[in-house]
Amino acid sequence: MDFTYLIMQFLFTPHYVEHPPLPFSFSSMIIAALVAISMNILFALLRKKTTDIEKMSKIMKESVEFRKQMMAAVKKQDKELIAELKKKQAYVNKMNMEVQQQQMKPMFIYMIPSFLLWILVFPTIFGQVVALSPIHPDIPWITCNADNVKNDTTLKDDGKPQGPCKIEGQVYLWGWFLIVNFAFNGIISKLTKTNLPSVTG
Numbered sequence: 001m002d003f004t005y006l007i008m009q010f011l012f013t014p015h016y017v018e019h020p021p022l023p024f025s026f027s028s029m030i031i032a033a034l035v036a037i038s039m040n041i042l043f044a045l046l047r048k049k050t051t052d053i054e055k056m057s058k059i060m061k062e063s064v065e066f067r068k069q070m071m072a073a074v075k076k077q078d079k080e081l082i083a084e085l086k087k088k089q090a091y092v093n094k095m096n097m098e099v100q101q102q103q104m105k106p107m108f109i110y111m112i113p114s115f116l117l118w119i120l121v122f123p124t125i126f127g128q129v130v131a132l133s134p135i136h137p138d139i140p141w142i143t144c145n146a147d148n149v150k151n152d153t154t155l156k157d158d159g160k161p162q163g164p165c166k167i168e169g170q171v172y173l174w175g176w177f178l179i180v181n182f183a184f185n186g187i188i189s190k191l192t193k194t195n196l197p198s199v200t201g
Helices: 003-012 026-050 053-076 079-126 146-152 173-191
Strands: 129-132 170-172
Touching (some): 026 079, 026 173, 053 079, 079 173, 129 173, 170 173
Antiparallel strands (some): 129 170
16 A cells, blocks of 8 residues: 555544543533633634734725725716726735735644644544534534434444444534534634624625
8 A cells, every 4th residue: 555645644534532531421522612612712812912903903894895885886886986996906905915814824823733633632532422412403524413323333344333423413523613613703702802803894
């Protein structure tokens, strides 16, 4: 087998363990949630340290206002105003590019350690499933559905189950982190004063 392929498989594939130190339970769900919240806080603080939040916020507000003016001018077919706004387009594009570059700074710093944690650490601590949804929504790749349970509980030749799903509604590790991040991102951004205006206005 190709040696490069083996290296890639080892580096880029999460190494889930069958019997992790924190197996599927209420405790593992809470601890995983706390880890996700902590990582979210660390990223927010890193963003605050490496970017000019105030300047980014000002640029984004200007960009939103520019788009509103342009849409209104096009709707009214105000050719004079459209021509005037088009002169400002290059400046707005330049400012938007600066915002994107500012946003990428903390991401590049955060990406490598976060990636290593996801590939090498979290799968060995928590395993593949870490929480249970009370409403059993069928969300592909995030929660276990009836088919997942049926397939995963089928035994392999060595007598071990095919996969981690044992109960409908179990939430995969990465899915739980995703849910927790969505739930707490806004609160953390406000508390750390790193929230930015919506680009949609």
